[in-house]
Amino acid sequence: MAKNGFRVMDSDIHVIEPRDVWVRYMEPAYRDQAPRFLPIDGSDFEGWQFAGKVFPAFIDRPERRKLSRVRKDKARLRHLATGRYKDPAEDLRGDDPQAMLQAMDREGIDVAIVFRTMASHLIAVDGLDPELSAATCRAFNHWLSDFCDKDRARLKAAALIPLQDPALAAEEARRAVRDLGAVALVLSNHMVNERPWYDAAYDVLWAEAETLNVPITFHGIQMAYQEHLGRRFMDNFAMAHAAGHPVEMMLAAGSLLTGGVFARFPGLRAAFLEASCSWVPWWLWILDERVEKFGDDERFALTMPPSEYFRRHCCVAVEPDEALLPSTLASLGDDNIVISSDWPHDDSAYPHAIDEFLALSNVGEASKRKILWDNCARLYALA
Numbered sequence: 001m002a003k004n005g006f007r008v009m010d011s012d013i014h015v016i017e018p019r020d021v022w023v024r025y026m027e028p029a030y031r032d033q034a035p036r037f038l039p040i041d042g043s044d045f046e047g048w049q050f051a052g053k054v055f056p057a058f059i060d061r062p063e064r065r066k067l068s069r070v071r072k073d074k075a076r077l078r079h080l081a082t083g084r085y086k087d088p089a090e091d092l093r094g095d096d097p098q099a100m101l102q103a104m105d106r107e108g109i110d111v112a113i114v115f116r117t118m119a120s121h122l123i124a125v126d127g128l129d130p131e132l133s134a135a136t137c138r139a140f141n142h143w144l145s146d147f148c149d150k151d152r153a154r155l156k157a158a159a160l161i162p163l164q165d166p167a168l169a170a171e172e173a174r175r176a177v178r179d180l181g182a183v184a185l186v187l188s189n190h191m192v193n194e195r196p197w198y199d200a201a202y203d204v205l206w207a208e209a210e211t212l213n214v215p216i217t218f219h220g221i222q223m224a225y226q227e228h229l230g231r232r233f234m235d236n237f238a239m240a241h242a243a244g245h246p247v248e249m250m251l252a253a254g255s256l257l258t259g260g261v262f263a264r265f266p267g268l269r270a271a272f273l274e275a276s277c278s279w280v281p282w283w284l285w286i287l288d289e290r291v292e293k294f295g296d297d298e299r300f301a302l303t304m305p306p307s308e309y310f311r312r313h314c315c316v317a318v319e320p321d322e323a324l325l326p327s328t329l330a331s332l333g334d335d336n337i338v339i340s341s342d343w344p345h346d347d348s349a350y351p352h353a354i355d356e357f358l359a360l361s362n363v364g365e366a367s368k369r370k371i372l373w374d375n376c377a378r379l380y381a382l383a
Helices: 021-025 027-034 062-082 097-107 118-122 130-148 164-178 202-210 228-233 237-258 282-292 306-313 327-333 353-358 365-379
Strands: 009-014 036-039 046-050 052-056 113-117 155-160 184-187 214-219 270-273 314-318 335-340
Touching: 009 062, 009 097, 009 270, 009 365, 021 130, 027 130, 036 113, 046 118, 046 228, 052 130, 062 237, 097 113, 097 155, 113 130, 118 184, 130 164, 155 164, 164 202, 202 214, 214 237, 228 237, 237 270, 237 282, 237 306, 237 314, 237 327, 282 306, 282 327, 306 314, 314 353, 314 365, 335 365
Parallel strands: 009 113, 113 155, 155 184, 184 214, 214 270, 270 314, 314 335
Antiparallel strands: 036 046, 046 052
């Protein structure tokens, strides 16, 4: 296809799960516990319900419902102004692979790595039965594989992993990659069951990802029934979202880089997605400095500074309109940055995401080529 002469690989496009997906795909033993989309508290406000909770997390609270309406209203005004709804026939349905392919054609995207939306919210519950979490992930991954069957050359599945039990997570990773063709593993960027990402319990999952030659990809959500920074700002969605995506992502990256994960698993690759990239140079500088001064060399046997592990093992996604990219490139270089459109979410820049990126000033053609294709192809082993 080539967009203005550039091939484009979207590191993080999204589905919107059909309301009956878990009822249809959940194994019989767990079907009566499947997530369902229903009215909340008998009101006209609908949401997902699962394991005795409502989703998105805490959406039964008045302040959360108000902010949900604010988000939708502001998004519609923004999209009308930018022409997102200019074509009345345009289908933005995230549950339809043909609609996704149509959107990719309009954006100029050749290949997309396909991510979950609500599925990660549903399993973001501390204390959730690990077997139920695993069954929920298996059902979603089966549906996503069927979704990508529409065009396997262009749609590549990213498998959802049940993190309440790392051994079950490794098992599902193996099944999803070998049997369903997934090219990545999707993890939350905040802690699960209060376990930091360098905890040795996760080593079984990191070892499996290394063996399978697929990256672990961290992606935030706005709120969770877990330790999550967004919970500090229930009445301020702007802060909750900023904390739940970039700030939680910094902590996830720092946990891996300072906790010796890449030293123990030299073939492991990681990506930090939908959280911008301009924080990376400063954060790596801080981590290098703190490890030099305070690092527990006996427990975390690093052989390089955290920044060097990042350069060798990690990628981070740039926002299409991230104006600070030139200064980030000056500090970090252009080998560790990928791009995502975030279609079809209401805060995405679709249908102008790639155009906005290409219009960024002071970003050279060689760097654009790496960010739009080369780095992403290397990350997902699709080169």
